[in-house]
Amino acid sequence: MSNKVLMKGNEAIAEASIRAGLEGYFGYPITPQNEFTAYMSDHMPRRGRAFVQAESEVAAINMVYGASATGARVMTSSSSPGVALMQEGFSYMCGAEVPAVVVNIMRGGPGLGNIGPSQGDYNQATRGGGNGDYRFIVYAPSTVQEAVDLTYEAFDVSDRYRNPVLILGDGALGQMAEPVVLPEDREPGRKEDEGWELTGPKDRDPRAVMSLRLAEGGLKKHNWDLAEKFERIAENETRYELTGEDYDTLVVSFGTAARVAKSSLRAVKEKGEKVELFRPITVSPFPYKQLAEAASKAKKVLVAEMNLGQMLFDVKVAVEGRVPVEFIGSPGGESFTPEEIEEKILSMK
Amino acid sequence: MAVVFKKPESMTDKTTIYCPGCNHGTIHRIVGEVLDELELRESTIGVAPVGCSVLLYEYFKTDIVEAPHGRAPALATGIKRVRPENTVFCYQGDGDLASIGMAEIMHAANRGEMITVIFVNNANYGMTGGQMAPTTLPGQRTTTTPEGRDVGYHGAPFRMAEIMAGLDPVVYSARVSVSAPGKINKTKKAIKKAFENQKNNTGFSFVEVLSSCPTNWGMTPLQGIEFVKNEMEGYYPLGEFKGGNK
Ligand SMILES: Cc1ncc(C[n+]2csc(CCOP(=O)(O)OP(=O)(O)O)c2C)c(N)n1
Ligand code: SF4
Numbered sequence: 001m002s003n004k005v006l007m008k009g010n011e012a013i014a015e016a017s018i019r020a021g022l023e024g025y026f027g028y029p030i031t032p033q034n035e036f037t038a039y040m041s042d043h044m045p046r047r048g049r050a051f052v053q054a055e056s057e058v059a060a061i062n063m064v065y066g067a068s069a070t071g072a073r074v075m076t077s078s079s080s081p082g083v084a085l086m087q088e089g090f091s092y093m094c095g096a097e098v099p100a101v102v103v104n105i106m107r108g109g110p111g112l113g114n115i116g117p118s119q120g121d122y123n124q125a126t127r128g129g130g131n132g133d134y135r136f137i138v139y140a141p142s143t144v145q146e147a148v149d150l151t152y153e154a155f156d157v158s159d160r161y162r163n164p165v166l167i168l169g170d171g172a173l174g175q176m177a178e179p180v181v182l183p184e185d186r187e188p189g190r191k192e193d194e195g196w197e198l199t200g201p202k203d204r205d206p207r208a209v210m211s212l213r214l215a216e217g218g219l220k221k222h223n224w225d226l227a228e229k230f231e232r233i234a235e236n237e238t239r240y241e242l243t244g245e246d247y248d249t250l251v252v253s254f255g256t257a258a259r260v261a262k263s264s265l266r267a268v269k270e271k272g273e274k275v276e277l278f279r280p281i282t283v284s285p286f287p288y289k290q291l292a293e294a295a296s297k298a299k300k301v302l303v304a305e306m307n308l309g310q311m312l313f314d315v316k317v318a319v320e321g322r323v324p325v326e327f328i329g330s331p332g333g334e335s336f337t338p339e340e341i342e343e344k345i346l347s348m349k
Numbered sequence: 350m351a352v353v354f355k356k357p358e359s360m361t362d363k364t365t366i367y368c369p370g371c372n373h374g375t376i377h378r379i380v381g382e383v384l385d386e387l388e389l390r391e392s393t394i395g396v397a398p399v400g401c402s403v404l405l406y407e408y409f410k411t412d413i414v415e416a417p418h419g420r421a422p423a424l425a426t427g428i429k430r431v432r433p434e435n436t437v438f439c440y441q442g443d444g445d446l447a448s449i450g451m452a453e454i455m456h457a458a459n460r461g462e463m464i465t466v467i468f469v470n471n472a473n474y475g476m477t478g479g480q481m482a483p484t485t486l487p488g489q490r491t492t493t494t495p496e497g498r499d500v501g502y503h504g505a506p507f508r509m510a511e512i513m514a515g516l517d518p519v520v521y522s523a524r525v526s527v528s529a530p531g532k533i534n535k536t537k538k539a540i541k542k543a544f545e546n547q548k549n550n551t552g553f554s555f556v557e558v559l560s561s562c563p564t565n566w567g568m569t570p571l572q573g574i575e576f577v578k579n580e581m582e583g584y585y586p587l588g589e590f591k592g593g594n595k
Binding site: 023024026050052054055056058059060062063064065066067068069070072074088089092096198199200201202203206207208209210211212 | 390391392393394396397403404406409410411412413414415416417420423424425426427428430431432435436452453455456460
């Protein structure tokens with residue numbers, strides 16, 4: 001395959017995962033990410049790697065958990081209601097500290113909702129959803145190329161911290177075809193033994209991968225350790241994009257919504273407005289510090305999301321009331337138009 | 350002096366925390382002996398359930414991963430698919446396997462996953478204090494069937510070994526008991542067969558072991574054994590339902 005190809009988001013992310021050295025994919029069909037599972041069912045066995053269509057998302061994530069406990073590079077993908085079912089596994093995997101990559105191609109909720117592109121799972125993605133104190137690393141790409149690059153890297157980041165990483169996309173990203181440059185093809189296979197993987201206790205002491213912490217004070221210490229790990233992740237892995245330095249209005253938006261917002265900025269600028277975009281690339285860890293600094297140079301902030309205002313909460317925490325924060329939302333599996341954002345910005349003076 | 354009886358190499362020296370008269374310990378020992386005899390310890394990854402036997406890693410000198418309640422067969426599937434060279438076994442209670450994890454066991458079995466499942470049926474939820482399990486006998490009292498299990502109201506018990514035997518891809522399914530020395534020998538044969546099948550890449554193997562839970566049954570250890578013999582073995586016939594040596 002030549003390196004620059006036209007590919008649907010779902011398939012491009014799947015191919016990037018395979019090229020990252022994926023050893024096993026475990027998933028369950030759900031729209032709008034079905035091309036992902038189909039792609040894996042075709043390409044993984046052909047390369048002699050594991051593919052299982054699980055009986056449910058609950059089973060899929062637990063297959064991922066088992067396989068990742070052996071130190072293998074593994075993943076699953078799903079969409080909103082399916083990811084809701086995976087939350088049990090997420091909590092266990094964070095507690096047991098195993099790596100994995102999960103892709104959520106979001107659709108409209110709550111419940112069965114619809115299959116339109118949505119950002120309604122922001123809270124679910126960034127706050128957990130499973131039980132206990134745990135955090136995910138969550139990337140929110142806004143183009144197919146970015147999704148490919150972030151997915152490829154996500155495996156390394158997940159391994160480095162032994163914490164699952166979520167790629168948070170939506171139906172638009174999954175379904176849209178764009179030209180992408182695919183990353184280099186890496187050999188799958190076990191990394192060097194890091195001392196925790198379950199490989200069978202030949203020539204070494206037995207090991208356990210678990211989230212149970214019964215000894216007195218053990219869980220408390222473990223949770224503080226996890227919190228400290230997340231601090232390190234925030235320090236090293238937080239990513240964002242700021243489109244320019246000179247602005248009165250700062251638009252904060254992620255993923256597909258940011259892409260729509262970007263196209264409206266040009267029109268607004270032509271009307272003489274000074275406006276730039278702040279786009280969190282990691283929505284967890286959220287770029288609080290970076291946004292606080294960027295917002296302190298603005299007169300007003302506009303948050304644009306395809307939900308009822310979930311990231312809005314994080315933006316307000318970052319801004320701490322220093323400048324007014326307004327909101328434009330679009331829930332229900334629909335995006336706003338660039339014109340709607342343009343109108344909103346112009347109306348904010 | 351010659352040693353005539355010692356702990357299996359595959360087990361640690363830790364004292365188990367099971368109640369007096371509980372059969373989990375006996376069943377552990379049998380699994381340990383079989384891993385020794387088949388020389389599988391060094392390749393083995395066990396999957397621990399949620400239930401009284403959650404602390405498997407304390408007792409086995411194999412690698413162990415701890416599954417969420419009922420999901421052990423899904424974890425085992427993931428492990429075996431990416432590491433076919435490893436020996437993978439699940440050790441699950443009846444609440445774990447036949448209730449919350451019913452989908453996972455049915456599908457792992459029906460995919461013919463190359464794993465070994467040890468299913469400990471003690472007719473109730475031991476760890477959470479003796480509630481009704483899918484295997485609780487008709488008429489049996491538990492904390493959630495205070496008047497005894499009424500099949501018309503609570504539903505009927507699952508006979509898992511027979512259900513497993515009915516699935517085409519399952520190569521071995523047996524029900525055994527540890528209520529008498531002769532039965533313990535048969536249990537060992539069944540568990541050995543279930544691991545041999547994996548060693549020879551034959552297919553999915555399932556062994557249901559009837560087990561006593563005197564604590565939650567409100568019985569002495571001896572009464573518990575009598576209950577297994579007289580009540581459980583009556584409702585749950587012992588035998589090899591699939592893949593036995595006829
Ligand atoms: C999701 C979830 N639901 C419920 C529980 C509570 N729970 C722990 S052990 C158990 C029952 C275990 O019974 P069984 O599998 O029969 O094993 P035993 O303790 O009898 O050996 C339950 C319901 C849990 N830990 N997780
Ligand atoms: S509660 Fe029952 S199953 Fe659990 S250790 Fe005690 S006797 Fe065994």
